[in-house]
Amino acid sequence: METEKYLRMDKLPHIWCPGCGHGTILNSFIRAFSESDLDQDKTVVISGIGCSGRATGYLNFDTLHTTHGRAIAFATGVKMANPNLNVIVMTGDGDGTAIGGNHLIHAARRNIDLTVILFNNQIYGMTGGQFSPMTPPSDMATTAPYGNIDQNFDLAQLVEGAGGTFIARGATFDPRQLKRLYLAALKHKGFSFVESFSQCPVSYGRQNGSGDAVEMLKSQKKNTVDFKKWQQLSTEKKQLLYPLGILKEVDSPESEYTVRYKKIIAKANQEGAL
Amino acid sequence: MKTKIFKPEKRAVLLQGDQAVVEGALAAGVEFFAGYPITPASEIAEGFARELPKIGGKFLQMEDEIAGMAAVVGASLAGKKSITATSGPGFALKQENLGFATMVEAPLVVVNVQRVGPSTGLPTSPSQGDLMQTRWGRNGDQEIIALAPASVAESYELTIKAVNLSEKFRQPVVLLLDEVIGHLREKIYLNDSEEIEIINRKRPTADQDPKSYLPYQQTDDLIPPMADYGSGFKYHTSGLFHDQSGFPDGKKETAKLMQDRLHNKLHNNLEQIIFYQKDIRNDDRVAVLSYGSTARTAISAVNTGRKDNLKAGWFKLQTVWPFAEREVAKLAAQVETIIVPELNQGQLIREVERAVAGQARVLGINSYAGELIKPEAIRDLMEEVL
Numbered sequence: 001m002e003t004e005k006y007l008r009m010d011k012l013p014h015i016w017c018p019g020c021g022h023g024t025i026l027n028s029f030i031r032a033f034s035e036s037d038l039d040q041d042k043t044v045v046i047s048g049i050g051c052s053g054r055a056t057g058y059l060n061f062d063t064l065h066t067t068h069g070r071a072i073a074f075a076t077g078v079k080m081a082n083p084n085l086n087v088i089v090m091t092g093d094g095d096g097t098a099i100g101g102n103h104l105i106h107a108a109r110r111n112i113d114l115t116v117i118l119f120n121n122q123i124y125g126m127t128g129g130q131f132s133p134m135t136p137p138s139d140m141a142t143t144a145p146y147g148n149i150d151q152n153f154d155l156a157q158l159v160e161g162a163g164g165t166f167i168a169r170g171a172t173f174d175p176r177q178l179k180r181l182y183l184a185a186l187k188h189k190g191f192s193f194v195e196s197f198s199q200c201p202v203s204y205g206r207q208n209g210s211g212d213a214v215e216m217l218k219s220q221k222k223n224t225v226d227f228k229k230w231q232q233l234s235t236e237k238k239q240l241l242y243p244l245g246i247l248k249e250v251d252s253p254e255s256e257y258t259v260r261y262k263k264i265i266a267k268a269n270q271e272g273a274l
Numbered sequence: 275m276k277t278k279i280f281k282p283e284k285r286a287v288l289l290q291g292d293q294a295v296v297e298g299a300l301a302a303g304v305e306f307f308a309g310y311p312i313t314p315a316s317e318i319a320e321g322f323a324r325e326l327p328k329i330g331g332k333f334l335q336m337e338d339e340i341a342g343m344a345a346v347v348g349a350s351l352a353g354k355k356s357i358t359a360t361s362g363p364g365f366a367l368k369q370e371n372l373g374f375a376t377m378v379e380a381p382l383v384v385v386n387v388q389r390v391g392p393s394t395g396l397p398t399s400p401s402q403g404d405l406m407q408t409r410w411g412r413n414g415d416q417e418i419i420a421l422a423p424a425s426v427a428e429s430y431e432l433t434i435k436a437v438n439l440s441e442k443f444r445q446p447v448v449l450l451l452d453e454v455i456g457h458l459r460e461k462i463y464l465n466d467s468e469e470i471e472i473i474n475r476k477r478p479t480a481d482q483d484p485k486s487y488l489p490y491q492q493t494d495d496l497i498p499p500m501a502d503y504g505s506g507f508k509y510h511t512s513g514l515f516h517d518q519s520g521f522p523d524g525k526k527e528t529a530k531l532m533q534d535r536l537h538n539k540l541h542n543n544l545e546q547i548i549f550y551q552k553d554i555r556n557d558d559r560v561a562v563l564s565y566g567s568t569a570r571t572a573i574s575a576v577n578t579g580r581k582d583n584l585k586a587g588w589f590k591l592q593t594v595w596p597f598a599e600r601e602v603a604k605l606a607a608q609v610e611t612i613i614v615p616e617l618n619q620g621q622l623i624r625e626v627e628r629a630v631a632g633q634a635r636v637l638g639i640n641s642y643a644g645e646l647i648k649p650e651a652i653r654d655l656m657e658e659v660l
Contacts, residue, residue, distance in 0.1 A: 011521065041506040046348075057510060057521065062503040064351065065512035066344065067374050073341035077348025077356075078503060080332045081306055085352065085504045103344075106337035261332065268327035 006030040006040070008060050015054055019205075019213030021172035021198030022119055026055055028175045029117065032182035043086040046075045048100060050126050051200075052092035052119035069100030072107045075114050083258035086186070089116045093134035094124045097153055101133070108162035111190045112257035117182065118155065118193065121200035129203035140207040156247050159193045165250040166192035169242065171224055172199060173217040177244065184246060189253035197224070197242075284465045291429040291455040292359075295385055296321030297464055298433025299357050303472055304383075305331035306356040308345035310338055310364060313397045314453040315387040318359035339367035343384070347371060350380040351511060353502030355437055359385035362404050363394060366411065372446055373412035374513045376536065379490070379500070381440035381475055383433070385449045387456040388617075390644045399644030400453035400567055402617040408448050409595050415533065417540045419547055420448040420595040424569040426460035432549075432592060438473040439547060443539055444497050450594060452617065454567040454646065475500050484508065488518040492531070496539035540596060548598045554587035554608060560656050561609045563602065563626060565591040568615045568647055575652035586656050594622070599629045606633035611659045615639040615647045635659070 007030065016022045033040075040061060047056040049068035056063035066074045071089045079087045096104055096118045107114055123141065124130040131141035131148045134155070139148045156167050166188040170178040178196060185192035199205065199216035210216050227245035230238060253259060267273060289297065295318050299307075307322035309315075319335065326333045332349070336342040339360055346356040360368060365386045375382055388404045390396035404411075408420045421436050423429040433449060440447040478487055478499045489509045491498040498518075501507040514522035515529040540547060553576070554561055562572040569590040576588045589605055591598060602625075606612060612634050614623040623638045630636055639655060641647045 041508065042504050044352075044503045057512070060508055062508055063510045064348070064503075065510065065514070066347075067370055067513060070340065070344040070371065073336065073344035074348040076334065076336070076341070077306070077308055077345030077350075078352045079348075080308075080334055080345070081349035081352035081354040081356070082502075082504055102337050103341055106341070261327075265327045265330055268324075273328075274324050 001034045017202040019201040024172040028178035031179045036186045038086050045088045046071045047090045048095035050092040050095045055090045072103040087114050093120045094132040097133045105162035108159045108164035108191050110257040115185045116193045118195050119198050121198040123204035125200050125203040155195045164193050165190035167248040168246045169195045171197035171220045173220045190256045291426050292317035294426045294429035295433045298430040302434040302437035304355045304357050306349040306354040308334040309342040309358045312361045312364045314456045315359045315361045339364040343368040343371035346382050347375045347380045350382045357383040361389045362391045369411045375446040376416050377513050378511045379444035383436045388452040396644045405621040422450040422565040422594045427462040441473045441475040489520045490518045496535050549592035552589040558585050558587035560586040560611045562613045563589045571647050575649040597625045602629040606630040611635045
């Protein structure tokens, strides 16, 4: 694969901390994109604010680095204005589930053809380690110095409940699986969502005694299991492990939002319409 | 930049101001609306929901005001003329992404049909309370263009101008109606002028090499050519201060250069942006200066006053931002007193006083709880000062 084709090499090195998992996500993404048949010139990558927000600066596409939490709302406008574009959103757990949580569930509800990659490092990294809606209870954060009392989302369930038609989860300890998930998400016609566990040794790990990046990747592996194996576990064990893989896939391109809007255009142009 | 002139068919219609905005936007080439229901602007969304699909355009009702603003910025970057509409509380929510649009120079129009605030206020009563929110509602220093129609016909004409200005200057434009103008029904002629000028944004030329394309180029006119997403330029757009290539570099000089360009691209061309109408006779000693629905009251008061030989004239701003500083200074040299009626506690009057700089007396008449100002109130004050 020609990495240079998809990266803005003159913008490297990236700003992410040593040991950060975000580079692994970017790596897996460009590998997936290179294996897809999507046209690079017809692809827009959109991000919000935070560590994940910086991903767009390194990617050689039309890229839009928006305001905090709003990437999906901007992406909805881009996709509707020109449905021929492939529109990909890169967001974080704070960006995508706290300040931007409303846009996430509504885009899933519309089933608009966006591919959302959510970098989940369970913390606000760029602002210095405050808890996010994905920080597990009892964890330490700079704004939870006595431990976090908030319950975290199960994002896959949240997006499923909202109506997403492709839901997957991967982790940076297995970049090959991440690549496969991104490729499947890119091919899906409809709203696709890939929660991507990423390690943050600096802003999360240091406060929580998680060790270095290697230790954190080992923990990821320990706390996750393949979705097929997970389905066979007891209810009790299911709660202790995160399933990885494609968790839901509904193939119904006709229910995609821009496809449905085309029918509205046809209806409005029928004789005797409003 | 391409300018297209078309000669549409003239037709008489009975419309509300809100509906005239929809007609004006469609005439100007708008193909995209995203927004959220809010009184007294909902008729604008309803109009676009009905009309846009007929021309293959897109209407989106978003999950909130913020998303509506974000979506129109996205659609603008994807190459479509885009518009959203709201009222004061929604306008407050839109401010951050309006600032983003200014920063990335996305042409678009935001309509604010003003109602009485603060907060939920009086949703169905008119106000001009968002004049300063329009000017200063976002973080940081920044310019804005804002037009304020005083009739249904002007709602149509100024919407076309708003879209044109946004395209010409790569600049978001605010259209400030108020509840009275938005809901007022008047017979107007669509396409009344012989021809309508339609301006389309300047795009890169066909021979532009994508590798050397600078989305924020320091061009002579200070307005860089704008490429549609998906047209092969693969460029970066960011709300961080960026250099000519669009990438943030964090340098203070870069931020200064960009701040100055964003300011000067408008201030070097004020004669193309500032619209006003006036009727000031040589011997008039009082001028009533206003905009929007108060201009109707002002003109009525002046016209009846003149029948009784009052030496009074009127000056109506159609562009409220940038403020017509030079024109108002000139007016101050002509008359002894300038009366500024406003549906707020005194916002425009601060700008007027600044421009007048002591050359004339400036007096306000204010109504800020949902009542229109009566012509008699202006008449009484005119008589008092004459």
